[in-house]
Amino acid sequence: MKPRLICFDLEGPLSPQDNAYEVISLIPGGREFFEVISRYDDLLTLEEREGYEPGDTLALIAPFLIYHRITPEDIYNVSSTARIVDGAAELITHLREEGWNIRIISTSYSEHAYNIGAKLGVPPEDIACTELDLERIASDLGEDELELIADFWVVIQEKKDDEDSIMELLDRFFFKILPDTRYGNPLDRVKVIGGSRKVDAARKFAKDLGLTLGEIMVVGDSITDFKMLAAVRDAGGVAVAFNANMYALPYANFALATYDMRALDLLCCEFPDKSEMIKIASNWGKISKEFKGVDLTASQLHYLSKHDDNLLKEVASIHAEFRKAVRGRASILG
Structure with a gap:
């Protein structure tokens, strides 16, 4: 069986803090x-x-x-004041127990990326970030x-x-x-790990495991992630937009709006069977109200067709509310 790899953006899916935004707030104005x-x-x-x-x-x-x-x-x-998104630590622990390879690909400065990685048990060598x-x-x-x-x-x-x-x-x-x-x-x-550099990082992490972009899962939420999401989706992989904005949503094939990252486990359990993942998204309102202790009534999962603009607008509205609740003031940033 091929190894399974999931690459997370950090700011948004794993920690709500925008570290650079908070760092520069140390300066008046x-x-x-x-x-x-x-x-x-x-x-x-x-x-x-x-x-x-x-x-x-x-x-x-x-x-x-x-x-x-x-x-x-x-x-x-x-960074030391940053909290972890609810359920993220538990999700990563469970994925690791199930044999998943966990990687982080982040625009964040290394001080923040390595700190959050340490809290989640992800070592520096498994993190691509900005030095x-x-x-x-x-x-x-x-x-x-x-x-x-x-x-x-x-x-x-x-x-x-x-x-x-x-x-x-x-x-x-x-x-x-x-x-x-x-x-x-x-x-x-300063070479920031964003845009096409995130694609390069995902490709390298995949290659190290003998995989292609079409054989992995990535999770992102903003403008720095859209190229990575698109590259993985278009290669046949799974690209998940998490509490995402309109810069990211059109480039994903799944969209998860949630307060608890453990909800993502439902998709991960079916990976790489995309047809089963689509069934879960299509029947989200009909499946069990609880999954491994997670209240699914507080989450929404959608499968995104490339050409369904009406669905995209509906999903964007849903994600905007979740994004604001989870990320606070940082939700206004692209």
Whole structure:
């Protein structure tokens, strides 16, 4: 029998905290700044900007973390407050007992990804995440670069409510001004594990086990996951959107809205028999109200046809409510 592999996005399916969002909130005005950058990330992704991957937000905020003297310890300390999504630890424990290989593929900085992984029993070698060496980057900068970053921070605070103006300013700062300094192109400084890099990570994890993308399951919820979800779905695998937004839902073949990740076990129990998985989704309202202690009346599972736009709109509305309840303020981020 072939090995079974499931790859989880971290922020959303395993932990509700958006770590970078919380880290930058240590800076006055940082939370609002991150929301602006997150919207910018969405726009660059949707326009398919060359060289840009969804989630590169975490590269764009690095200059400001350096200027405000945020440290790796700060990132870890913020992560230490993060909770685990209800049922996630129990789900992973049971899957491991059933012989599943568990991997995490996350845009998160390594301090957060490894911390959450440790809580779930997933070692660093089974996690693909974003490495951020703040000290090394800072050592390359002089007073001129720091003053430039400081000045731009002030401008962004003043312009943050003028979306058209601020998008133009961000373009100029990140891709014209910074590249002409010792900082260089911010996307070269930090390689974020998002978009196509998540696909690469999933493919590598699969290859290590002698599998293809069409033989694995992946779980994601946002714009950083849509390429991974699409790649696995289109290859014949199982792509699950969990409490997902409209950036992710159209690219999955299953959608799970739940407060308790143990509900995903119903699909996992039938993997890789996709016909049985589809039956479970199609008969969700008729199956037992409880599964291994999980109240299924508080969950909804759908099989997503690529061409059923009406169903997609209905599912998106359901997921929006679950997403808000589970992720809180972070639910507004792409």
